[in-house]
Amino acid sequence: MTLKLFELVGIDPSRPFSPYCWRTRMALAHKGLSAETIPWCFTERSAITAHGSEKVPVLLDGDTAIVDSWAIANYLEDTYPGRPSLFGGEGGRAMARMLNWWGDGVIGAMFPLIIADIPRNLKPEDAAYFRRTREARFGRKLEEIMAGRDQAVDGFRKSLDPLRLTLRTQTYVGGDAPNYADYIVFGAFQWARVVSPFKLLMEDDPVHAWRERLFDGFDGLARKSPGYHG
Numbered sequence: 001m002t003l004k005l006f007e008l009v010g011i012d013p014s015r016p017f018s019p020y021c022w023r024t025r026m027a028l029a030h031k032g033l034s035a036e037t038i039p040w041c042f043t044e045r046s047a048i049t050a051h052g053s054e055k056v057p058v059l060l061d062g063d064t065a066i067v068d069s070w071a072i073a074n075y076l077e078d079t080y081p082g083r084p085s086l087f088g089g090e091g092g093r094a095m096a097r098m099l100n101w102w103g104d105g106v107i108g109a110m111f112p113l114i115i116a117d118i119p120r121n122l123k124p125e126d127a128a129y130f131r132r133t134r135e136a137r138f139g140r141k142l143e144e145i146m147a148g149r150d151q152a153v154d155g156f157r158k159s160l161d162p163l164r165l166t167l168r169t170q171t172y173v174g175g176d177a178p179n180y181a182d183y184i185v186f187g188a189f190q191w192a193r194v195v196s197p198f199k200l201l202m203e204d205d206p207v208h209a210w211r212e213r214l215f216d217g218f219d220g221l222a223r224k225s226p227g228y229h230g
Contacts, residue, residue: 026183
């Protein structure tokens with residue numbers, strides 16, 4: 001039965017950009033599964049509320065709807081046990097659960113650095129929705145939030161030290177090969193690549209090299225998706 005995946009897109013339906021959708025995209029590829037993509041925009045809530053969600057990703061497996069990237073990863077692991085494991089056992093799943101929260105923090109730290117670039121990728125009605133809701137959340141114009149990013153990026157890079165130190169001793173967060181722990185954090189960098197030309201990493205950073213390897217993973221799945229660099 002064909003899997004179907006609702007993914008957030010903007011003007012270009014072939015350019016999904018949600019960090020959480022990219023976690024799911026990479027998880028599906030890791031499992032050797034394909035899914036029919038259903039492009040979804042911010043102002044199309046009715047398309048997914050029928051499946052019990054207001055946000056993407058939403059994965060449909062026949063009559064079963066799974067919402068939230070972490071829930072989807074667990075569903076794929078448990079429903080398709082004969083395919084490559086996303087976690088490498090229950091201990092790996094437990095560690096990935098912690099990294100899932102840490103990865104959300106990476107997204108939160110990255111957001112102010114690229115926030116005003118995002119509406120440029122959206123349809124007019126979605127850009128207006130994004131600006132209205134995010135400016136209400138932050139209490140400032142998007143351009144004001146992003147204004148100091150050339151200096152703020154240093155703090156963001158420093159916040160990646162736990163990942164950086166890990167990658168100095170092993171190729172991936174998952175060890176010799178990537179697993180879902182890698183995809184959790186990588187989703188944020190793919191999101192940034194798709195929506196913003198801003199340079200988040202220096203070329204000599206181990207995190208940069210790790211990101212490049214994941215861009216090339218699964219026959220260049222992430223790199224083939226249109227973006228501002230790579």
